[in-house]
Amino acid sequence: MTIKIIFTVFVGFAGGLAVGAGFVAFLTVLKVIPRLTQLTKTMKMIQHYEWAIVLGVITGAWLGLQNNILSLNKAFLVPIGLADGIFNGLLAAALTEVLNVFPLISKRIGIQEKIVYLIMAIVFGKIAGSLFQWIYFVDI
């Protein structure tokens, strides 16, 4: 029995370790945190940002695996949704595929000054696609 418990704990721990390392590697590759520190000029606080990520992951994992009910006001959902969206937006924008496409397209059709409009096409596309999905598409 004890061996079974120890083994289960070991397997769970090993799985968590691999997923956690993978998550951090993912964030590192996309350079989202350096980008945010660059924007806000808070390079010195980077250690605290690491902790924010670690604590966020632990909280999310725990809430996701348990069935705790916090019974908070609905208004809390709005900032959470917004933060969720901004973070996902940073990830989406950071994907190198997206970054590599712009220089090419802008050179091909000769609109290097208007590249901002192309970015806005992607940004509005993401917003529209997302809204369309949540409001209409999920009901079909």
Added chain:
Amino acid sequence: MDNLVYVRMRHRVQVRSNQIVKIKDIAKLLGQPVLVKELEETVLLKVTNEDNNIIIVDLVQLVKEILDQNADIEIQAIGPSQTIIEVVYEKKKVSWPLFIAVWILLFVGAAITIMNFHVDVSMQTVHQKLFKIITGKEDSKPLLIQIPYSFGLGLGMILFFNHFFRKRFNEEPSPLEVEMFNYQQDLDQYVIMNENKESIKKIDDN
């Protein structure tokens, strides 16, 4: 020592078609002022319509030209060893139909890919569960999370590309500008290697 001339070739210069390119257009010379003045005015080449829009002048061509002028000159080269001359024909007009087509392509593509992504990671289920955890109630369409989420998505992308805050926050280039630079750098590297007569030698000189 009096005949020493330092030469630094520029990396990339733009010229008009039919322009006469002199040494001073593509390189910076330092040395005895009289000598340098004379050399700078030397005609290197004339851009003709047959030329492609990229001409590469290698350092050895420049050295040859200078030595032809005055064989006593000692040349000391610093910096890049070739110059990319970009021939600018009349300014290319933006083709609006093409631009609009690309815009729509990007818009629709971005919209569909984000929907695919949401389905891929079961975003709907996660939002429903989040709604339950926080409020304690069930909701199959937790729009209170999802609408702020959607706008946050756009905001996050703009934040990453940083063209709202560029002036206010800092002078550092945005990731996109770095990417544009890298792309141009790669193209330059390619033409330097492939269009430069001095750096390729094929069998039989063909």
